[in-house]
Amino acid sequence: MDIIFVIIFLILLGWVLKSLGFLAEKDKITLNNIVIYVGMPALVFNSMLTNVKAEELASYFKLTIFILLISLFSAGLAYLVGKKLLKLQPKSLAAFVLVCACGNTAFMGFPIITGFYGVEGFTRAIFCDVATLIVVVALASYLGAKVSGQKVNVFKQILKFPPSIAWAISLVLILLGVNMEMMPHFIPTVLELLAGVVVPLIMLSLGVSLSGKYLKIAMIPAIAVTVIQLIIAPAFGLLASPLFSFADLDKKVAVMESSMPPAMTPAIFAEIYGFDTKLISASIFLSTVVSLGTIPLLQMILESGLV
Numbered sequence: 001m002d003i004i005f006v007i008i009f010l011i012l013l014g015w016v017l018k019s020l021g022f023l024a025e026k027d028k029i030t031l032n033n034i035v036i037y038v039g040m041p042a043l044v045f046n047s048m049l050t051n052v053k054a055e056e057l058a059s060y061f062k063l064t065i066f067i068l069l070i071s072l073f074s075a076g077l078a079y080l081v082g083k084k085l086l087k088l089q090p091k092s093l094a095a096f097v098l099v100c101a102c103g104n105t106a107f108m109g110f111p112i113i114t115g116f117y118g119v120e121g122f123t124r125a126i127f128c129d130v131a132t133l134i135v136v137v138a139l140a141s142y143l144g145a146k147v148s149g150q151k152v153n154v155f156k157q158i159l160k161f162p163p164s165i166a167w168a169i170s171l172v173l174i175l176l177g178v179n180m181e182m183m184p185h186f187i188p189t190v191l192e193l194l195a196g197v198v199v200p201l202i203m204l205s206l207g208v209s210l211s212g213k214y215l216k217i218a219m220i221p222a223i224a225v226t227v228i229q230l231i232i233a234p235a236f237g238l239l240a241s242p243l244f245s246f247a248d249l250d251k252k253v254a255v256m257e258s259s260m261p262p263a264m265t266p267a268i269f270a271e272i273y274g275f276d277t278k279l280i281s282a283s284i285f286l287s288t289v290v291s292l293g294t295i296p297l298l299q300m301i302l303e304s305g306l307v
Contacts, residue, residue: 003115004296007108007203014207023208031205032264035198040106041166042194044126048170049180050188051123057174060127062244063254067105067131069240070258074233075101075139081224088221094143095266095275096221099283100228102136103260105129106163107206108291111199112260113253116299121253126167128257133164136265144273209264210285218282225262225283230294234259238307252302259298261287 017023052060078100082088088096103109106129113125173179180188215222237258241251262284270277301307 003112004292006115007111008292010200010203011207011210014204015210016207017204018208023204025208025211028205028208031201031208035107035201035205037162038194039196039198039201040110040163042191043110043122043198044163044166045170046180046188046191046195047119047123047126048167049173049178049183051119052170052174054174054177057171059247059250060124062246063124063127063250063257064131066237066240066244066246066254067103067128067257068135070233070237071101071103071131071135071139073236074228075135077232078225078228081228082221086221086224089276090147091274092221092276092279094147094273095270095277095279096225096283098136098140098143098266098269098275099262099280100225101139102132102263102266103229103233103258104263104288105132105257105260107202107264108260108288109257111202112295113256114199116256117249117253120249124250124253125257128254130164130167132263133161136263136269137161140266140269140273143275144269147273147275206264206288210288211281212285214278214282215285218276218279221279222282222286226287226290229261229287230259230291234298252299255302256295256299259291259295261291 014023018025075097078097079093082093082096086096105125109125109129110122114122117124234255237255241255244251244254246254262280264284266275267277267280267284269275270280
């Protein structure tokens, strides 16, 4: 549970540094670039080659399929709610569906899962995030083509993402029988040092990024996103998890990852395709704040053995 207090402190620190003028909102780009291009690939590569064996890959890929299922369910539900109940216009509906379908399985999920379940949990979280990456790029490209007519090569976009490159290279090496013990001794040390920047920089960036300035004009959609992402999605995950015959740790990681607030990535695609960025910003802000209460509650429920 301490990890939640650590995360809250680091997010608040980022917000305070921005408020005092030591960091500006534009600085989140630099922080995110360090995480995406340096820290996260090192973290993924080190964890994969240290903890994953070729014979275990089938069980790990069940986590990817599980998160894909949760994301598709959330996207379908969001489409119905946004179109039938909220009567959203196309650009707002696209933003609503995208932000509901894509949980923050990396920037929020990695540190939280690592804090609760250690390195073994983090390794499983990597396979969960692969599903989110596929969903956010594919769904954003599809919605973008529908709303704005712009087309993007989905496969190329996925391949360009550094953590996915590190994951793919690691996967090939694992299948070839390579592990971290075969590497020169300095490589694990370098990777661990680089990976150490991930959690603090992610949380500082989140604190700098969070803004509730659009909450008043997009309150109702933001509440709907929060309910879908933080309550309905993990509830559906709990109901669906027996179908996958998960081991205990796999189930906990999968359900916890299904309960994350919206990812930051939809905001990037919203700018590209002209979706409703204010709706996305308000939804990310509200859901992230509320998730700091719902995530530890869900973890307590999972640890209690009641589900």
